[in-house]
Amino acid sequence: MIEAVGITKRFPGLIANDRISFAVRPGEIHAIVGENGAGKSTLMKILAGLYEPDEGEIRLRGQPVRLRGPRHAAQLGIGMVHQHFMLIPRFTVTENVVLGSEPGSAARLDLVAARARVRELAQRYHLDIDPDAPVARLSVGQQQRVEILKVLYRGAEVLILDEPTAVLVPQEVEELFHHLRELRKQGKTVLFISHKLDEVLAIADRITVLRRGRVVGTLEAREATKPRLAEMMVGRPVLFDLEKPPAGDAAEGGPLLELADVTCREGTRTVLERVSLSVRPGEIYAIAGVEGNGQAELVQVITGLRVPDEGHIRLLGADATRWSVERRRAAGMAVIHEDRHRQALVLPMSIWENALLGRHRHRRWRRGPFFRPATIRSHVAREVARYDVRTPSLDVPVASLSGGNQQKLVLARELSQAPRIIVAAQPTRGLDVGAIEFVWGQLLEARARGLGVLLISADLEEILALADRIGVIARGRLVGELARSEATAEVLGRMMLAGGEAS
Ligand SMILES: Nc1ncnc2c1ncn2[C@@H]1O[C@H](COP(=O)(O)OP(=O)(O)OP(=O)(O)O)[C@@H](O)[C@H]1O
Ligand SMILES: [Mg+2]
Structure with missing residues (x-):
């Protein structure tokens, strides 16, 4: 044909x-x-x-x-x-x-x-x-x-x-x-x-x-x-089952991120209703749910793009409900946004500029008012190589990268800045199998080092592979919370749908 x-x-x-x-x-x-x-x-x-x-x-x-x-x-x-x-x-x-x-x-x-x-x-x-x-x-x-x-x-x-x-x-x-x-x-x-x-x-x-x-x-x-x-x-065999190392010292220290009765409204509609959860050091807490059930709003309130109408958010023990995006970042929050075109990347800008977004004020990159191009470039080159971002150079606009490589660049930037807590929304969407293997490995490694990860994913396979605890969201409410050992795709699927119908 x-x-x-x-x-x-x-x-x-x-x-x-x-x-x-x-x-x-x-x-x-x-x-x-x-x-x-x-x-x-x-x-x-x-x-x-x-x-x-x-x-x-x-x-x-x-x-x-x-x-x-x-x-x-x-x-x-x-x-x-x-x-x-x-x-x-x-x-x-x-x-x-x-x-x-x-x-x-x-x-x-x-x-x-x-x-x-x-x-x-x-x-x-x-x-x-x-x-x-x-x-x-x-x-x-x-x-x-x-x-x-x-x-x-x-x-x-x-x-x-x-x-x-x-x-x-x-x-x-x-x-x-x-x-x-x-x-x-x-x-x-x-x-x-x-x-x-x-x-x-x-x-x-x-x-x-x-x-x-x-x-x-x-x-x-x-x-x-x-x-x-x-x-x-x-060009080489790919492992589909990665081994999940034992969790880090989960009990040590208080929760890294806590939501208490967070409610958000949009006009007369309640998009998040009294959501409470906590992410502890050394654990991956996953939010499972059919997309469009409040996940986007949840990420917005956690990352500072939106102030909740009611309730509180605590970050590393401090009340962060009204903190700006920058302040949360500075406190150690890394964010992998779902919509990379709108929130994570500036498409006409080069790879190295994008790799610096959100932390360009950092001391490490500057001498007085000036950037230190050589330091920046060598750092970015290292991250680009580690995350296997395929590009002819660091100077091409991000728009010219393939979809998956754009995503890898966002991951490289967010995970390389030594965060304490990672908020990852659909982190592997659009990635190939090898890249998924790598990203899952990175999240598990972060967990083993005692970081907290809040994973928001529509992919039950991903959730079951990574999560220690799972909260199910439906119509803006957390309708259930399970330990990994209690969860199967069937159980989660049922809760996701039942929770949606109940209200
Ligand atoms: N308009 C463009 N200008 C410059 N380079 C480009 C352009 N479009 C694609 N490329 C490059 O061509 C190569 C192939 O890109 P393409 O988008 O076809 O990959 P893909 O197989 O669709 O990947 P993905 O699974 O990530 O979507 C990539 O290295 C990409 O950076
Ligand atoms: Mg493509």
């Missing part, structure tokens, strides 16, 4: 795609896997007409094509579903789907006809969605369906999805897969990227593995196993 033949794409200082050749059969679900920075997104952008390759050719149904841009690709039946949704919240589903697809003056289009067509498409592909609903009111999973509809509306035969499951909760992933199978049944071809090998094995017909810009191979999914894929990706 669609084929890459010897595709090469260079960026200043590196080759993102190096003579890539692979073929996608009509009507198959084809997964692309590979480490962070392997060149997956670049390749998909080339196939969707967003980048032009430096060398090589794309064939569509056997015919060489030169894509002149995403619009041209869409005309030829290739559509990309973007990871960062490009929807306008105030508009309805129909308006969003139609937006931009009608050229010129035809933009004053026939909304009635469009609406009927959207409804028809949604029905045909069993994408359960109301054409008249404003997008602002949709869940993340539903917004993704709108993006898929948008691509189908433009007549896509080949759908490209870059990490579509990264933003979804498990039930939504199931629903998405259901939709993808439906699309396949009706003859569409699907290309998608994921770091979650279990998902890939569950949904793909064939899998192409990239490593450092090159194709390692294409496998039939039924011949593939998780360890085999991981080894092809990384």
